[in-house]
Amino acid sequence: MKKELSSSIEQTINTFNEKLASIASLKELESITPQFLGKKGSVTALFQNIKTLSLEEKKIFVPQLNKLKVTIEEAISSKKIALIQSIEKAAELDEQSFDVTAYKPFDGHKGHVHLYTELIEEIENIFISMGYDVWDGPYAETEYYNFTALNIPEDHPARDMYDTLWLNKKGWLLRTHTSTVQIRTMEKQQPPLAGIVPGTVFRHEAVDASHDIQFMQCEGLFVDKNITIAHLFGVAKTFLQKLFNKKELDIRIRPGYFPFVEPGVEIDMRCPFCTTGCSTCKQSCWIEVFPGGMVHPEELRMAGIDPEIYSGFAFGFGLTRLAMIKYGIPDIRLLQSGKISFLKQF
Ligand code: PHE
Numbered sequence: 001m002k003k004e005l006s007s008s009i010e011q012t013i014n015t016f017n018e019k020l021a022s023i024a025s026l027k028e029l030e031s032i033t034p035q036f037l038g039k040k041g042s043v044t045a046l047f048q049n050i051k052t053l054s055l056e057e058k059k060i061f062v063p064q065l066n067k068l069k070v071t072i073e074e075a076i077s078s079k080k081i082a083l084i085q086s087i088e089k090a091a092e093l094d095e096q097s098f099d100v101t102a103y104k105p106f107d108g109h110k111g112h113v114h115l116y117t118e119l120i121e122e123i124e125n126i127f128i129s130m131g132y133d134v135w136d137g138p139y140a141e142t143e144y145y146n147f148t149a150l151n152i153p154e155d156h157p158a159r160d161m162y163d164t165l166w167l168n169k170k171g172w173l174l175r176t177h178t179s180t181v182q183i184r185t186m187e188k189q190q191p192p193l194a195g196i197v198p199g200t201v202f203r204h205e206a207v208d209a210s211h212d213i214q215f216m217q218c219e220g221l222f223v224d225k226n227i228t229i230a231h232l233f234g235v236a237k238t239f240l241q242k243l244f245n246k247k248e249l250d251i252r253i254r255p256g257y258f259p260f261v262e263p264g265v266e267i268d269m270r271c272p273f274c275t276t277g278c279s280t281c282k283q284s285c286w287i288e289v290f291p292g293g294m295v296h297p298e299e300l301r302m303a304g305i306d307p308e309i310y311s312g313f314a315f316g317f318g319l320t321r322l323a324m325i326k327y328g329i330p331d332i333r334l335l336q337s338g339k340i341s342f343l344k345q346f
Contacts (some may be wrong), residue, residue, distance in 0.1 A: 005049055005061055005118040009068055011063065012042050016072055019189045025131035026083055029076065036072055043069055045113060055220040115335065115346055118344070126242045130235065132220070133195040139202070143171045150260040151298045158259045159282050163204040173203035178219035179260060179316055182295070183223065186303035191310045192224040198319055209331040216319035221295070223305065223312030229263065229294055232313035236267045236290045244326070252286060261293025261314060280325060287325060290317045 016036055023029050036043045047065055050058060060091030124134050139230075143154075151312060154159045160175035170205055181197040205211040221229065227323035241249045256266035271281035281287050287291065297307035314343040320332060327346065334342045 001055060004048070004062075005053075007048055009064055012036070012046065013068060013071065015042075016075070020075055020079055023079065024083075024233070026087075028340070029080060029083060033076060036231070039068065043072060045066075073243075096231065108346055109202060109340075112343075112346070113344070115323060115327060116319075118346075119319065119326065120216075120218075123198060123239075123319070124196070126239055127220070130238065131194055131235075132222075135185055135195045135197045136183050136199065137175070137176055137178070137184050137197060139200060140167060141173055141175040141180050143173060145183050146173055146175055146177070149183040149299065149302050150179055151296050151302075152259045156259065159173045165202050165204050175202050176203055176211050177316055178217045180222070181219055182221045182260075182314055183299070183303050186300070186305055191305060191312070193312070194222045194224075196220045207333065209333070212332045212336065215321075215332065216337065217324075218314055218319045220292070220315045222314075223295065223310050225310060226262070227294075227311045227313060229265070229313065232292055232294070232315065233267070233311075237317065238245065238294065240269045240289070243322070244269075246272050251290075256293065258291065258293060259281070260296050260299050262296045264293035266291050267315075280328070288321065289314055291295075 016032075019032060019035075023032065033041075035041055038044065043065075046068070050062060050065070053061060064081075079290060110117075129132070146164075147156075147299055148154070164176050165174045167173055176281060178199045178201060180196045181199070185193060187194060198216065199219075200214055201217050202214050205213050220235070222235070233251065237249070237251045242252065249272055251270070252266065252268045254266045256264040258264045267289055268286040268288050269290070271285050272277060272285055273280050274285065277283035277285055292313060295312040295314050300307040300312070302312065320335060323329065323335060324332065
């Protein structure tokens with residue numbers, strides 16, 4: 001027994017030293033502790049032999065085993081320090097060797113504005129040609145502008161439609177839609193009002209090919225005397241025809257629910273790419289693109305506009321979604337990735 005244990009101790013330390021020497025990253029280092037000191041580790045197994053030893057043997061082996069354990073623990077922590085130091089040193093060297101004057105021969109690719117920038121400019125130009133202004137608003141918003149003033153009071157189930165990212169400050173959030181800017185504008189200006197708000201919005205989404213926690217919408221608001229839903233349909237149709245450069249592009253209207261519009265609608269456009277069904281329209285020939293409706297009188301009232309005199313329409317389409325459809329992009333993550341191989345294609 002004595003002999004066996006002695007050679008096991010020696011073998012364990014040798015194996016440990018060998019393994020430790022081959023470790024080159026903190027991640028690899030993490031896995032070595034359980035191999036030796038964990039519940040099923042080899043040192044732990046050696047300790048289990050103690051109960052079978054005589055008193056005399058215990059006097060010899062217990063200190064040896066303890067020493068083995070401490071040696072291993074210390075070696076792991078020294079290795080950890082050494083690895084951290086070498087990572088820091090490499091980062092420092094990297095920084096020092098960054099040459100701002102380095103010359104790379106021209107590879108024929110000049111770069112261009114990002115797809116989003118291009119599309120936003122195109123959308124802005126279409127709406128500006130119809131007499132609209134372009135408005136902007138903050139990303140960090142209050143509950144009031146994102147929900148309450150849009151006729152979604154506290155505890156209203158419609159708040160669940162928006163997977164909200166709340167900020168640490170009570171009552172503050174990252175705007176879940178660009179509709180916040182409707183209120184901010186109406187509070188400042190009396191009708192006639194016509195404007196769009198292309199901008200980023202945020203939602204607490206599980207990221208996949210068609211969902212991201214950050215994407216772009218474009219809000220639209222038109223308030224004046226005698227505005228009807230027919231104006232909204234006309235604007236939606238004209239906009240989509242111009243954007244897809246197709247004179248005959250038709251729209252269809254279905255009811256939709258948003259607490260800040262009444263009635264609310266979902267406007268679909270005829271697929272601009274096919275006549276008999278394709279993968280973009282999922283073989284249906286129609287694509288859902290343009291939610292909107294007549295601004296709810298309660299919302300007008302809350303923003304200081306008299307609903308007895310004025311009426312208006314609002315819409316808020318997914319700008320990211322339109323970009324994906326227009327440019328045939330299959331995965332939303334590519335748009336924000338900054339990948340040169342992707343961007344070069346446009
Ligand atoms: N803000 C709505 C959304 O993000 C879209 C919308 C805007 C609907 C304006 C109607 C009117 O879901």
